[in-house]
Amino acid sequence: MDHSRFFSFVGGQAGPWRVQSVRPWRGETLETPAALDVYPGNLTALPADANWLLRGVTSNQRYVNRGEQAALMAVQQGLGRADSTCAALIPIRKNAAWWALTQEERREIFEERSAHIAIGLRYLPAIARRLHHSRDLGEPFDFLTWFEFATGDAAAFDDLLAALRATEEWSYVEREVDIRLTRAG
Amino acid sequence: MDHSRFFSFVGGQAGPWRVQSVRPWRGETLETPAALDVYPGNLTALPADANWLLRGVTSNQRYVNRGEQAALMAVQQGLGRADSTCAALIPIRKNAAWWALTQEERREIFEERSAHIAIGLRYLPAIARRLHHSRDLGEPFDFLTWFEFATGDAAAFDDLLAALRATEEWSYVEREVDIRLTRAG
Numbered sequence: 001m002d003h004s005r006f007f008s009f010v011g012g013q014a015g016p017w018r019v020q021s022v023r024p025w026r027g028e029t030l031e032t033p034a035a036l037d038v039y040p041g042n043l044t045a046l047p048a049d050a051n052w053l054l055r056g057v058t059s060n061q062r063y064v065n066r067g068e069q070a071a072l073m074a075v076q077q078g079l080g081r082a083d084s085t086c087a088a089l090i091p092i093r094k095n096a097a098w099w100a101l102t103q104e105e106r107r108e109i110f111e112e113r114s115a116h117i118a119i120g121l122r123y124l125p126a127i128a129r130r131l132h133h134s135r136d137l138g139e140p141f142d143f144l145t146w147f148e149f150a151t152g153d154a155a156a157f158d159d160l161l162a163a164l165r166a167t168e169e170w171s172y173v174e175r176e177v178d179i180r181l182t183r184a185g
Numbered sequence: 186m187d188h189s190r191f192f193s194f195v196g197g198q199a200g201p202w203r204v205q206s207v208r209p210w211r212g213e214t215l216e217t218p219a220a221l222d223v224y225p226g227n228l229t230a231l232p233a234d235a236n237w238l239l240r241g242v243t244s245n246q247r248y249v250n251r252g253e254q255a256a257l258m259a260v261q262q263g264l265g266r267a268d269s270t271c272a273a274l275i276p277i278r279k280n281a282a283w284w285a286l287t288q289e290e291r292r293e294i295f296e297e298r299s300a301h302i303a304i305g306l307r308y309l310p311a312i313a314r315r316l317h318h319s320r321d322l323g324e325p326f327d328f329l330t331w332f333e334f335a336t337g338d339a340a341a342f343d344d345l346l347a348a349l350r351a352t353e354e355w356s357y358v359e360r361e362v363d364i365r366l367t368r369a370g
Contacts, residue, residue, distance in 0.1 A: 003323045042323065044229070057321045060284045069287060099245045102254060103288065136242045136321050138186045138227065 001042075005058045007132055008043035009089060009144060011036050012050030017087055017181040025165065027093070027175030036089065036181055038146070054091055056132025056144040062103075063110050068117050077125040084128065084148035087181040088157065091134075091141035098172035099135075114167035123160045126153040141175065186227075190243045192317055193228035194274060194329060196221050197235030202272055202366040210350065212278070212360030221274065221366055223331070239276055241317025241329040247288075248295050253302050262310040269313065269333035272366040273342065276319075276326035283357035284320075299352035308345045311338040326360065 011019070011030065015037030022032040033051040046053045061069065098106065110116050120129075128148045135142035149157055161178070164170060196204070196215065200222030207217040218236040231238045246254065283291065295301050305314075313333045320327040334342055346363070349355060 001323045002325075005321075006323065057323070059321050061287055064287060065289050066287050102246055102249060102251050103292070104250050107288070133321055136190075136244050136318055138188045138191065138242070140187075 003042040004040075006040070006042040007056055007058070007130075007144075007146075008039040008041060009036060009054045009056075009146075010039065010043065010047055010050050011052045011054075011179075012047060016184055018184045020180040020182055021178075023178045025176040025178050026173055030091075030177050030179070035184065036179070054089075054134070054141065054144055055137055055139055056134040057137065058130065059133045063107050064117060068111075071121060072117070072124070075121070075124040077128050079128050079130060079146070079148050081128065081148065081150075083150040085183045086149050086151055086154055086157075087183070088147045089179040089181065090145045090147070090161075091175075091177050091179075092143045092145070092173055093135075093141045093175040094172045095174040109169050109172075114164075114169035116164065116167065116169055119160065119163045119167075123156055126150070127157055127160060188227040189225075191225070191227040192241055192243070192315075192329075192331075193224040193226060194221060194239045194241075194331075195224065195228065195232055195235050196237045196239075196364075197232060201369055203369045205365040205367055206363075207365075208363045210361040210363050211358055215276075215362050215364070220369065221364070239274075239319070239326065239329055240322055240324055241319040242322065243315065244318045248292050249302060253296075256306060257302070257309070260306070260309040262313050264313050264315060264331070264333050266313065266333065266335075268335040270368045271334050271336055271339055271342075272368070273332045274364040274366065275330045275332070275346075276360075276362050276364075277328045277330070277358055278320075278326045278360040279357045280359040294354050294357075299349075299354035301349065301352065301354055304345065304348045304352075308341055311335070312342055312345060 011033035013034050015035040017036040019033055019036055022030055031051040042055060043053055126149055130146045132144040134144055147157065196218035198219050200220040202221040204218055204221055207215055216236040227240060228238055311334055315331045317329040319329055332342065
């Protein structure tokens with residue numbers, strides 16, 4: 001098994017990220033743990049004393065076209081920047097109506113009508129991100145998005161979420177939990 | 186965990202399908218077992234005495250558009266037909282160049298230049314199929330396609346494979362194994 005693209009997020013008692021808040025935006029929330037740890041790889045069992053385990057895998061692009069990809073690559077920055085002391089983990093599940101759409105119908109809603117990529121671009125390079133796919137792993141969420149940013153960009157991050165949640169695309173979101181973190185230490 | 190879309194294919198000593206042949210088309214082959222069993226669900230360990238275990242998950246459409254989907258739905262038939270005494274399991278892995286393409290570039294090659302859907306349509310309803318995605322599970326193959334057909338359609342099935350393998354899309358296939366089966370009993 002090649003699990004090099006897997007990441008396991010454990011909400012529990014220990015880890016480099018302190019949990020500031022866990023708030024549901026749609027549907028059922030998650031328990032609020034003290035801390036969060038991110039493991040590269042595929043944890044198959046909940047560690048002792050942990051509250052929850054969420055897993056996802058980085059994968060090929062589903063919606064971005066060549067021009068959009070070039071625009072993103074030109075400005076985005078990686079995770080782990082020294083001043084990125086804030087993070088967020090946003091697990092999302094979309095509804096059955098979304099997944100019954102064809103690829104071209106989903107792309108039309110995603111970008112032509114909701115400007116998902118264009119909105120994200122406005123917040124680069126401040127807000128770094130990594131998308132993990134979970135739906136085909138049998139997980140409770142379809143996507144786990146991990147964001148990192150400096151304290152001074154926390155308000156911009158709130159703006160980014162508000163802009164996305166106002167889109168037509170977000171009308172297909174049936175569960176979303178907003179987990180805010182700060183680096184322990 | 187919701188593993189209702191998972192299927193586990195076990196090549197071993199027992200199962201309702203007798204293995205006629207295991208032939209590599211590209212890259213490394215698989216061992217030739219005596220029989221094959223198909224389990225709904227996600228087997229996490231190789232059963233005793235089995236040769237190999239391959240897993241996949243049925244998922245949302247990646248390439249088919251609305252018109253193509255309607256054309257497929259109008260003619261395709263389900264698995265398990267009484268006269269479908271022949272089956273094939275074709276595990277495929279595409280190369281890194283394929284997965285580095287954007288969605289629209291992949292669609293262009295898949296259908297506009299390779300006619301993957303149009304070719305498949307010519308062999309409906311004779312050749313029934315179910316596609317399983319494996320790439321994001323960390324499996325050795327990207328896709329497992331399961332086919333069922335009557336003895337009299339075995340030559341048509343060979344034609345279908347030959348037509349697909351002659352396409353531009355197939356130039357991205359780096360590993361493919363062709364496993365032919367007949368129903369035991």
